[in-house]
Amino acid sequence: MISKNQTKFIQSLKLKKYRQKNSAFVVEGEKMVKELLMIYRQATSFVVEQIDAVYATKEWLAEEVALVNSCHDVLFEEVTKGELAKISQLKTPNKVVAVVRYLHSKNITPLVAPLQEHILVLDHIQDPGNLGTIIRIADWFGIKRLYCSTDCVDLFNAKVIQATMGSVFRIAPIYTNLELLLSQAQLQGIPVYGAMLGGEPIKKSVFKEYGLVVIGNEGGGIRTSLQTYLSHKITIPRLGEAESLNAAIATGIIYAIINL
Amino acid sequence: MISKNQTKFIQSLKLKKYRQKNSAFVVEGEKMVKELLMIYRQATSFVVEQIDAVYATKEWLAEEVALVNSCHDVLFEEVTKGELAKISQLKTPNKVVAVVRYLHSKNITPLVAPLQEHILVLDHIQDPGNLGTIIRIADWFGIKRLYCSTDCVDLFNAKVIQATMGSVFRIAPIYTNLELLLSQAQLQGIPVYGAMLGGEPIKKSVFKEYGLVVIGNEGGGIRTSLQTYLSHKITIPRLGEAESLNAAIATGIIYAIINL
Numbered sequence: 174m175i176s177k178n179q180t181k182f183i184q185s186l187k188l189k190k191y192r193q194k195n196s197a198f199v200v201e202g203e204k205m206v207k208e209l210l211m212i213y214r215q216a217t218s219f220v221v222e223q224i225d226a227v228y229a230t231k232e233w234l235a236e237e238v239a240l241v242n243s244c245h246d247v248l249f250e251e252v253t254k255g256e257l258a259k260i261s262q263l264k265t266p267n268k269v270v271a272v273v274r275y276l277h278s279k280n281i282t283p284l285v286a287p288l289q290e291h292i293l294v295l296d297h298i299q300d301p302g303n304l305g306t307i308i309r310i311a312d313w314f315g316i317k318r319l320y321c322s323t324d325c326v327d328l329f330n331a332k333v334i335q336a337t338m339g340s341v342f343r344i345a346p347i348y349t350n351l352e353l354l355l356s357q358a359q360l361q362g363i364p365v366y367g368a369m370l371g372g373e374p375i376k377k378s379v380f381k382e383y384g385l386v387v388i389g390n391e392g393g394g395i396r397t398s399l400q401t402y403l404s405h406k407i408t409i410p411r412l413g414e415a416e417s418l419n420a421a422i423a424t425g426i427i428y429a430i431i432n433l
Numbered sequence: 434m435i436s437k438n439q440t441k442f443i444q445s446l447k448l449k450k451y452r453q454k455n456s457a458f459v460v461e462g463e464k465m466v467k468e469l470l471m472i473y474r475q476a477t478s479f480v481v482e483q484i485d486a487v488y489a490t491k492e493w494l495a496e497e498v499a500l501v502n503s504c505h506d507v508l509f510e511e512v513t514k515g516e517l518a519k520i521s522q523l524k525t526p527n528k529v530v531a532v533v534r535y536l537h538s539k540n541i542t543p544l545v546a547p548l549q550e551h552i553l554v555l556d557h558i559q560d561p562g563n564l565g566t567i568i569r570i571a572d573w574f575g576i577k578r579l580y581c582s583t584d585c586v587d588l589f590n591a592k593v594i595q596a597t598m599g600s601v602f603r604i605a606p607i608y609t610n611l612e613l614l615l616s617q618a619q620l621q622g623i624p625v626y627g628a629m630l631g632g633e634p635i636k637k638s639v640f641k642e643y644g645l646v647v648i649g650n651e652g653g654g655i656r657t658s659l660q661t662y663l664s665h666k667i668t669i670p671r672l673g674e675a676e677s678l679n680a681a682i683a684t685g686i687i688y689a690i691i692n693l
Contacts, residue, residue, distance in 0.1 A: 302562065306679050315673030340675050376693045412692060413575030415600050419566050422685040425678070429686040430693075432672060433636045 175228055175256050183260040183272055189327045197225065198329035200271040201263055203233065208339035209271055210244050218276075220345040225272040228252045228260060233268035262331040275329065284354070286361045288383035291431055292318045296351060296399060297390040298325045298420060304346075305336020306421040307388070312340035314428045319346040320354055351387075355402035358385050365404045367395050368423055372406030380431050388427075391420050435488055435516050443520040443532055449587045457485065458589035460531040461523055463493065468599035469531055470504050478536075480605045485532040488512045488520060493528035522591040535589065544614070546621045548643035551691055552578045556611060556659055557650040558585045558680060564606075565596020566681040567648070572600035574688045579606040580614055611647075615662035618645050625664045627655050628683055632666030640691050648687075651680050 185191040186199050200209050206227060212218045226248040234241060234251055241249055258266045284292075293311050298304050304326050311319050325348065326333060334341055358365050364384035387403065389395035395403070409418060409426055418426075445451040446459050460469050466487060472478045486508040494501060494511055501509055518526045544552075553571050558564050564586050571579050585608065586593060594601055618625050624644035647663065649655035655663070669678060669686055678686075 306682065309675050309679065310682060312673045312675035313669075313671055313678050338676065343674055374693070409573075409689065410693060411573055413572045414603055415569050415572035416598065418573050418685070419569065419681075421679075422566065422570060422682060425682040426685050426689040429669065429689065433634070433670060433690075 175250060175252050175260070179226075180256070180259050183270070186272070187262055187331070189330070192327065192329045195274075196222070196277065197272060197274050198334065199260075199262065199331055200273055200334060201261060201269070201331065202267040202335070203269060205335065205339060206269045206271050207237070207240065209273065209342060210240055210247065212339075212342040213247070214244055218342045220275055220342055221273055222276045223274040224248075225274060226250055227269060227271045228257065229269040230254060230257060284357045284361055284363055284385075286363050286383075288363060290316055290318070290383060291366075291380070291428070292316070292320065292383075292385050293424070293428075294351060294354065294385050294387045295319070295321045295325055295346065296387060296395050297322050297393070298388070300391055300420075301326050301330045301332035302336045303391065303419065303421045304328070305333040305338075305341070307424050308333075308337045308344055308346070309340045310421065310425050310428060312337075312344050314432050316428070317344060319344055320351065321346040321348045322351045323348050351399055352402075355385070355387075355399060359402050359404070365402055366407050366427075367400065367403035367405070368408065368427060369394060369400075369403075369406045370408060370417075372408035374410045375407045375427060375430050376410075378405060378407045386424075386427060386431070388420055388424050435510060435512050435520070439486075440516070440519050443530070446532070447522055447591070449590070452587065452589045455534075456482070456537065457532060457534050458594065459520075459522065459591055460533055460594060461521060461529070461591065462527040462595070463529060465595065465599060466529045466531050467497070467500065469533065469602060470500055470507065472599075472602040473507070474504055478602045480535055480602055481533055482536045483534040484508075485534060486510055487529060487531045488517065489529040490514060490517060544617045544621055544623055544645075546623050546643075548623060550576055550578070550643060551626075551640070551688070552576070552580065552643075552645050553684070553688075554580045554611060554614065554645050554647045555585055555606065556582050556647060556655050557653070558648070560651055560680075561586050561590045561592035562596045563651065563679065563681045564588070565593045565598075565601070567684050568593075568597045568604055568606070569600040570681065570685045570688060572597075572604050574692050576688070577604060579604055580611065581606040581608045582611045583608050611659055612662075615645070615647075615659060619662050619664070625662055626667050626687075627660065627663035627665070628668065628687060629654060629660075629663075629666045630668060630677075632668035634670045635667045635687060635690050636670075638665060638667045646684075646687060646691070648680055648684050 367387040484507045627647040
């Protein structure tokens with residue numbers, strides 16, 4: 174059972190301004206909600222402050238009875254398929270929708286050399302699928318820190334959350350002023366690698382054990398005001414005719430070459 | 434101006450059965466249609482048999498007057514934004530939509546060693562964005578041949594076409610029976626590399642100068658009946674916690690490691 178007010182509230186979370194106003198977002202689908210609950214139970218998420226409620230069909234609640242019983246402080250509400258369709262943002266509504274309050278990412282800690290890893294920095298990534306996939310890549314390669322320019326697509330956009338396949342609960346980007354971040358890195362002598370056309374072929378590049386890796390916007394690449402902070406310009410050589418590589422593919426290739 | 438019948442015909446092409454019945458598909462958006470016309474003018478596409486018509490706003494026709502004039506045998510029709518919205522499959526209709534007749538991919542030529550490259554083989558890729566992105570990756574790395582199992586998503590699905598960013602006009606997959614294809618390779622002693630969990634770490638793998646690279650389904654990987662034909666099982670080591678990598682990301686990483 175779900176009230177009209179709750180339905181309206183959940184529907185409002187399709188829009189960034191209401192997500193921000195309420196520090197809330199929606200997680201949908203069996204796989205994602207299961208991952209959410211397991212991470213919440215372990216209290217290990219950087220993102221999840223609290224789960225308001227999980228709205229699920231009778232069928233899902235029966236299937237997941239063990240998980241449901243192990244999450245004492247979570248409110249589970251049984252809903253009909255019709256009710257679910259109203260709150261779902263998917264074309265084919267799944268069996269379960271969770272409403273989550275998020276933690277605000279902490280203030281940016283200054284970068285101090287040496288770092289532990291190659292931190293990922295995203296400049297104006299606009300496509301939700303790309304941001305989600307990039308978070309999943311970071312999680313695959315064990316990257317713990319990720320910065321986004323403030324004009325990147327919102328992390329809590331349903332399509333971003335979906336594309337992370339659960340990785341968002343382990344690694345959430347910090348939205349920040351990249352000029353300040355990169356200038357900090359520069360002061361500390363931390364290498365800043367930027368993926369750019371015309372850079373040095375990535376296999377010839379020598380990577381320090383740590384640094385920042387900057388990935389630019391899908392159409393425009395890394396903005397000019399950030400390019401001055403790059404200590405190394407790197408490129409994935411083109412052997413065929415495609416005009417460009419997708420931003421998430423480039424990220425995957427760069428991290429594979431650095432880390433494997 | 435566009436007739437009701439034409440509108441209805443173009444709308445029908447949202448469905449695979451009508452695309453197949455008419456050997457026709459739709460190309461949308463400024464960048465994609467421009468690429469289509471340029472490749473068509475050069476008569477170098479493996480995919481485009483004929484362009485039925487290009488429906489464009491007055492604005493687009495004025496902007497692209499040089500291109501329009503250089504394509505003598507293409508019919509350009511001016512349409513209103515309202516008419517465009519009716520034939521568009523995009524949420525935000527663009528300025529231009531083209532209707533294209535496609536060439537049927539030729540019968541599969543037997544594989545004879547030695548090959549010229551690492552041919553890409555896709556087993557049951559279901560997501561249109563993934564297939565499109567993979568075609569773009571192949572085009573980036575100069576891979577000329579690509580095979581798909583017959584249950585892969587349809588190449589002429591609008592989302593696939595869009596995600597290729599024009600690469601589909603240069604490299605189109607051949608849909609075929611992969612059991613037959615891989616058994617041919619086996620008979621010829623052509624190496625067949627398969628991306629699988631638990632395979633050999635890709636950086637430790639030794640790649641011959643040519644071979645087949647098999648990428649499996651998003652959820653299920655390479656189907657069991659094909660696994661027997663793999664001469665090498667390879668894997669991208671996981672350093673973090675994500676459960677899996679997206680199929681297109683895996684493809685990009687594997688081709689980067691083999692080819693760069």
